Amino acid sequence: MTSRLIQSARVFRQGLRVGWTDFWLFWTWRTWIAAWLLRTVCSAMVWVLLGRMLGNPQTMSYLLIGNAVIAGPSAACWTIAVSCWDRWDGTYSLQVIAPSGIAASNAGRSFVWPLNGIVTSWVVFAILGVGFDLPFPPRALLLTPGLVILICLSSYSYSLFVGGFVGLAPRLRLMINFGSTNVLMALAGVSVPVSFWPRWVGALSQVLPVTHGLQAVRLAFANGSLSEIAACASQEILVGLMWLALSIAAVDRLAAIGRRDGSIDFVG
Amino acid sequence: MLAVETQDLGRSYEPDGKGEPVRALNGVNLQIEVGTVQGLLGPNGAGKTTLTKILSTALLPSEGSARILGHDVVRETAKVRSRIGVVLGGDRGLYRRLSARHNLEYWAALYHVHPEESKRRIPELLERVGLTEQADRRVDTFSRGMKQRLHLARGLIADASVLLLDEPTIGMDPVAAREFRELIKELRRAGKSILLTTHDMEEAEAVCDSVALIDKGRLLAIETPERLARLVATIERIDFTSRDDSLLGRVRALEGIVAVSTLQAEREYRIELAHEAALPHVLGFLVGAGVTSIRTSRPSLAEVYLHVIGNRGLKV
Numbered sequence: 001m002t003s004r005l006i007q008s009a010r011v012f013r014q015g016l017r018v019g020w021t022d023f024w025l026f027w028t029w030r031t032w033i034a035a036w037l038l039r040t041v042c043s044a045m046v047w048v049l050l051g052r053m054l055g056n057p058q059t060m061s062y063l064l065i066g067n068a069v070i071a072g073p074s075a076a077c078w079t080i081a082v083s084c085w086d087r088w089d090g091t092y093s094l095q096v097i098a099p100s101g102i103a104a105s106n107a108g109r110s111f112v113w114p115l116n117g118i119v120t121s122w123v124v125f126a127i128l129g130v131g132f133d134l135p136f137p138p139r140a141l142l143l144t145p146g147l148v149i150l151i152c153l154s155s156y157s158y159s160l161f162v163g164g165f166v167g168l169a170p171r172l173r174l175m176i177n178f179g180s181t182n183v184l185m186a187l188a189g190v191s192v193p194v195s196f197w198p199r200w201v202g203a204l205s206q207v208l209p210v211t212h213g214l215q216a217v218r219l220a221f222a223n224g225s226l227s228e229i230a231a232c233a234s235q236e237i238l239v240g241l242m243w244l245a246l247s248i249a250a251v252d253r254l255a256a257i258g259r260r261d262g263s264i265d266f267v268g
Numbered sequence: 269m270l271a272v273e274t275q276d277l278g279r280s281y282e283p284d285g286k287g288e289p290v291r292a293l294n295g296v297n298l299q300i301e302v303g304t305v306q307g308l309l310g311p312n313g314a315g316k317t318t319l320t321k322i323l324s325t326a327l328l329p330s331e332g333s334a335r336i337l338g339h340d341v342v343r344e345t346a347k348v349r350s351r352i353g354v355v356l357g358g359d360r361g362l363y364r365r366l367s368a369r370h371n372l373e374y375w376a377a378l379y380h381v382h383p384e385e386s387k388r389r390i391p392e393l394l395e396r397v398g399l400t401e402q403a404d405r406r407v408d409t410f411s412r413g414m415k416q417r418l419h420l421a422r423g424l425i426a427d428a429s430v431l432l433l434d435e436p437t438i439g440m441d442p443v444a445a446r447e448f449r450e451l452i453k454e455l456r457r458a459g460k461s462i463l464l465t466t467h468d469m470e471e472a473e474a475v476c477d478s479v480a481l482i483d484k485g486r487l488l489a490i491e492t493p494e495r496l497a498r499l500v501a502t503i504e505r506i507d508f509t510s511r512d513d514s515l516l517g518r519v520r521a522l523e524g525i526v527a528v529s530t531l532q533a534e535r536e537y538r539i540e541l542a543h544e545a546a547l548p549h550v551l552g553f554l555v556g557a558g559v560t561s562i563r564t565s566r567p568s569l570a571e572v573y574l575h576v577i578g579n580r581g582l583k584v
Contacts, residue, residue, distance in 0.1 A: 007380050014374040021365045090360025097324050098378035099350045099426075105378060262281050264326045 008104040015108020022085070023112045036116075037123060040071045044124050047191055048132055064128050065221060066190035069214050072114075072121030072148050073155035074181050079110040081177040083163030084170040092167070093264045096255045103251045107160060114156035121148045140220040143229065147220065150233060151213035154240025155184065158209045160247035164254050168263075184210050209243065212236040269338050271430050271461030272300035272323060276332035278485075279318050292318040294485040295332070300463060300478075302337075302429075305456050307476035307493075308465040315485040316465040320434045323463065324354045336430055350380075355423035357435030359415040364408035368399050368418050371407060372425055379426035386425070393421040396451065398444075412439035420448065424455075431455065431462045437471060449474050506539040506547075507531065508554055509561035518557070522550055 027036065044067035051060030086092040086106065095102045122145060129136060162180050166173045186192065187201060188210035194202050205211045216232035219225075258264040277296040280289040293315045300306040310316050321327035322334055325345050333340060339347040363371050369390060376386035394400045397417040407415060416439050423431060433452075437445045452475045455462060466472055472479050473493045480490040489496060510516075519539060520528050524546025529538050541547060547564070554562055 007377075010377045010383070014377040017370065018363050018366060018374065021363075021370075025365055089363065090356070090358075091363065093326050094354065094356075094361055094375075095378065097326050097349055097352075097354060098375070099346065099380055100378045105374075259326060260328050262279075262321075262327055264321075 011100045011104040012108035015105040016111050019109040019112040040120055041124055041127055048128055063191055064134055068125040068128055069217055070185055070190045071124040072117035072152040073184055073210050075117030075120050076114040076152050076155040077159045077181040078113045079159035080163040080166055080180055081173045082110050083166045084173055087167055096264055102255055103248045114152040117152040118149050137223050143220045144217055147213055147217050150236055151210055154209035154236050157240045157243035157247055161243050161250055164250040189214055209239055270299050271302045274298045274334045277329050277334055278331040280330045291485050296487050300461055302461050303459045304477040305462045305475050307472035307479040309472055309479055310482035314482045320432050320465055324432050325349055351429050353423040353426055353428035353431045355419050355433045355436045357438035359412050362407050367404045367406055369403045375422050375425050393424055397421045413441050413444045416440050431460055433464045505565050507563050508559050509536050510559050515557055
């Protein structure tokens, strides 16, 4: 068991190197700041300005926290779009027939996106928080960075699951990517409280990433009790683990289906 | 124990998921002894890649069975995967933005090669395929032939006992292809069992202990390259030059003649004999008719291929 974990960690690290290399060939620090970060900050700022125009500081804080947090999962969801890159490179079939299987290498290659999400969310929080005088209680200052990491990781697990299916319809990858991100933005309590939605939609949001983690962040800003915050964080962890387990099962299942229907191609 | 064994192996698929099933592979029985090189020759679409995919566990057979070193490819997939190395043709299957060394490190991890072992093996493999000086260059700056050599190194990274090479010399220049053949011979001497699919006759003739001809999903013949050539060369051939046009008619009338054809050079002809016994009297007839330029020959593997499969997808 331990040796399998070590082997998987090694495969994951190698996959991460592939993803990291891809990422930094596309972005430079300058383009990342001028294009990626600036766009994300502006997009979140629109919501914060809307909140300010409403003249209610609580609404503004609500929108600022929600949109600063969601900047991370939005980036992590790019995992969905990049999930078909191995098929294009012609490496998918070779990963499937390798003794390690595909799950760890696939996860490693896309892990750069949640990392990007974590940094993006931290920076957006800092810029908008300072820019719009968001009060940072010590508890929020201490816990928010960690909670953002947790939220990005659970969103990443969700993206791995959805991304597994993108291989079946690569042409729809961007639509599925943005669609999945929009589901989180709409239902996880980012700009609209979960209680706004009908009961069944609210129930659905309970199994989505972000919902509980974001609730924990809001509690930290509202000086909620540590036990309440921990309960929400634990729920976020459980949701993340559920999506991770589903994603591993889906990746293996899809490889098995490909083996049966002949869709695992030796060429890209 | 056999390195590879298939029994009545078949694979059908429905084009576009509907209509009459197409049989990509049909009743294939193939046995590869440990430590030998088995060539698989056939035109595009003959079923070569389908067979390689089944043996490499990328595709399930519709019928029959396949075993690698005694392990069933369907039921013992994990055992099979740890015993095979796969090399694909073309320039896909590599991480283009990584260096050659990093590519090999990646695949070493996927094949569970111990880090210490991969530190030793990777430079050795790069040396073996002539990429030592390019080891730290990005793969997207490589020529197609260089990528192909890196593919080969990738396939050898796990030091697997059975190698499945699917058109491995596509895109290689003649020098690299010759070096590749030397490498195959070296691997054979090291006890590796190799299935080499190709449509390059010269390659098959140079490195294979045995060659199987495949077309439309069926194995047509499995023989040594020499014996395969003899399949249609139980007959001898006589090539001769003559300025006498009337001679051809008289030759055709002789006993034991299968065909008389015109070769590319002017006034050069080829006689194909039905049996070896016809040789002395046909030679006697030609000498008697004043023909001075005569030679006998046996067909190359390429000609056998043409004979059995027809002129489709041939590369000599």
